[in-house]
Amino acid sequence: MKNTILNLLLVSIVLSSYSQTQVIAQNESKPNIIFIVTDDLGWSDLGCYGADLNETPNIDKLAEKSMVFTNSYAAGSVCSPTRASIMTGKTPAKLNYTVWSEAATGNAEERRLRGSKYLEPLTLENLPLEEISIAEKLKSKDYLTAHVGKWHIGDYMHFPNTQGFDVSVASSQRGAPPSFFYPYTGIVYDEFRFVGDLGMDADGKYFTNREGEYLTDRLTDEAMKMIEDAGSRPFFLNLSYYNVHVPIEAKAEDITYFKNKLSSEYHHQNETYAAMVKNVDDNVGRLLHKLDELGISENTIVVFTSDNGGVIQKYKDKVVTDNFPLREGKGSLYEGGIRIPTMIFYPKNPGKGQQIDVPISTIDYLPTVMEIAGIPNDLDNIEGESFLPLLKGEEAKSLENRALYWHFPHYYYAVKPVSSIRDGNWKLLEYLEDGHIELYNLADDLEEKHNLADTEPLKTNELLSKLRKWKTNVGAKGIRQNPNYKKQ
Ligand SMILES: [Ca+2]
Known part of the structure; x- marks a missing residue:
C-alpha cells in the first residue's frame, strides 16, 4: 500500500513539473470543446462531401477520424436564426428569430411602404438576454x-459577453465584414462597418504592420492564443469564421491556383x-496542428459545420456556389438551403x-454538449435532443x-414565405402565400x-397536420395581408 501511495505521489510530482496543463486537460469528464462554424458553406463545398473545384485536404483529414453526418440540418436557412438555435437549443420559430438581424424589423416596414400584398411578421434582431446559452451552461461547469x-x-x-462568454474577439453585430483584408473596415450599404477588436495587437499596439492580413487567418491566430491562455482550464471555443459569406474575397495566389484548375465539367x-474555402481549410489545419502541439487533441471535441446552405446567387457577376445534388440554396427550405456539412471528432x-x-439539427448542440x-x-423548453x-456509436x-421543423415567413430572392417538416424520409413544404x-x-x-402531394394524400395530410400543430405549439408567426395593399 505504501508503495502504491508513493508511486502515485511520484507520478503526480513528475506530471505537475512536466506540464500542469497537460495533466488537467486530460480530465476526461471535461473535454475541451471547439465549434468551428463556417458561414454559408454549402453541403457539397468540401472535398469529403464531393466538391470538384474546391480542395480541403485538412478538413478531409479531420473527417477521416470523425463521424461525418450526411443528414445534418441548420435550424434556419439564413445566418442569425441558425446561430440563435445553436446557442439556445430552440428553433428560430420558437424564438421568433426567423430572419437575419438586419432584415428583422426594418424589412417588414420596408415592405409595408412598398405596398406589397403580404407583410412579414415582426421578428427579433437580438437574442434576448434571458435566453440560456450553451456558453452559460458550460461556464457553470x-x-x-x-x-x-x-x-x-x-x-x-x-x-457574446451577455450570453456567458468570458472572452469575445472580433464579434460583429453585422452579418459580414466589409472586407476580408485588414483593417476590415469600409462602407457597405451606405453604412461604415468594421470588425471589432482587430485594430489592436494583444500587446496593446495599434495599427502594426498587418497589411494584407486575411480575416480568417487572424481569427485563427486569436483562437490559438486563447487556447494557449486557457492554461489548465477546460475551454469551449466557438470559432465562428466569416468565411465563406460574401464579399467573395481571397488571396491572389489562391485565386490563381483555382483559376488554372477550373474546368467546364465542374x-x-x-x-x-x-480560394475562400481553401483558406478555411488552411486554418482548420493550423488549429488542429496547434492542438497536437499542445498535447490536447485527444481531449478536445471538434465540431466542424456551417450555418445554412451555400449561396446560389451571383456575386459580382459570378455564381457563388452550387449545392449539387441538392435543390436551391441559402434562404430556401429545400435541402440546398438547410442541409449542411457536419463532422465531429469525438476522441x-x-x-x-x-x-x-x-x-x-443545430438545435441539438446545447443538449448534446450539456450531456x-x-x-x-x-x-x-428546449426542442433539441442530445445526439x-x-x-x-x-x-x-x-x-x-x-x-424536424422549419419556418421562414420571409422573402429572400426567389424564396417565398414557407414552412417545412421532415419526418423519416418524407419532406413536406407549405407555402404561406x-x-x-x-x-x-x-x-x-x-x-x-x-412532388407527391397529389399522389400521396394520406401522407400529405399526416405531415401537414403535424407541421401545423408544431407551428401552433411554438407560436410561429405567419404572414398577413397588407391592409394598405393596392392592386396595380
Ligand atoms: Ca450564413
Whole structure:
C-alpha cells in the first residue's frame, strides 16, 4: 500500500513539473470543446462531401477520424436564426428569430411602404438576454468560454459577453465584414462597418504592420492564443469564421491556383470562392496542428459545420456556389438551403470517417454538449435532443423517429414565405402565400424534383397536420395581408 501511495505521489510530482496543463486537460469528464462554424458553406463545398473545384485536404483529414453526418440540418436557412438555435437549443420559430438581424424589423416596414400584398411578421434582431446559452451552461461547469468571430445575433448590448462568454474577439453585430483584408473596415450599404477588436495587437499596439492580413487567418491566430491562455482550464471555443459569406474575397495566389484548375465539367465555377474555402481549410489545419502541439487533441471535441446552405446567387457577376445534388440554396427550405456539412471528432470514440445518416439539427448542440460535460438537463423548453449516443456509436431510436421543423415567413430572392417538416424520409413544404403544398420522398428523390402531394394524400395530410400543430405549439408567426395593399 505504501508503495502504491508513493508511486502515485511520484507520478503526480513528475506530471505537475512536466506540464500542469497537460495533466488537467486530460480530465476526461471535461473535454475541451471547439465549434468551428463556417458561414454559408454549402453541403457539397468540401472535398469529403464531393466538391470538384474546391480542395480541403485538412478538413478531409479531420473527417477521416470523425463521424461525418450526411443528414445534418441548420435550424434556419439564413445566418442569425441558425446561430440563435445553436446557442439556445430552440428553433428560430420558437424564438421568433426567423430572419437575419438586419432584415428583422426594418424589412417588414420596408415592405409595408412598398405596398406589397403580404407583410412579414415582426421578428427579433437580438437574442434576448434571458435566453440560456450553451456558453452559460458550460461556464457553470467552470469552462473557459470564448467566442471568436461572427456573432450576428445581437447588437452591442447583446454581444457574446451577455450570453456567458468570458472572452469575445472580433464579434460583429453585422452579418459580414466589409472586407476580408485588414483593417476590415469600409462602407457597405451606405453604412461604415468594421470588425471589432482587430485594430489592436494583444500587446496593446495599434495599427502594426498587418497589411494584407486575411480575416480568417487572424481569427485563427486569436483562437490559438486563447487556447494557449486557457492554461489548465477546460475551454469551449466557438470559432465562428466569416468565411465563406460574401464579399467573395481571397488571396491572389489562391485565386490563381483555382483559376488554372477550373474546368467546364465542374459544378463549382467560382475560383475566388474556392480560394475562400481553401483558406478555411488552411486554418482548420493550423488549429488542429496547434492542438497536437499542445498535447490536447485527444481531449478536445471538434465540431466542424456551417450555418445554412451555400449561396446560389451571383456575386459580382459570378455564381457563388452550387449545392449539387441538392435543390436551391441559402434562404430556401429545400435541402440546398438547410442541409449542411457536419463532422465531429469525438476522441472517446474516434470515427473512421463513417457516415451517420440519422438526421441531426443545430438545435441539438446545447443538449448534446450539456450531456458531454455532465450538466443535468434542466431546460424544459428546449426542442433539441442530445445526439451523444450517435457519437458513442450507439443507436438513437428517438432521434430516428422524431420530426424536424422549419419556418421562414420571409422573402429572400426567389424564396417565398414557407414552412417545412421532415419526418423519416418524407419532406413536406407549405407555402404561406397561396397555401400550396409539396411532398417529397428524400429516400429516392434527394433533389426534390417529384412532388407527391397529389399522389400521396394520406401522407400529405399526416405531415401537414403535424407541421401545423408544431407551428401552433411554438407560436410561429405567419404572414398577413397588407391592409394598405393596392392592386396595380
Ligand atoms: Ca450564413
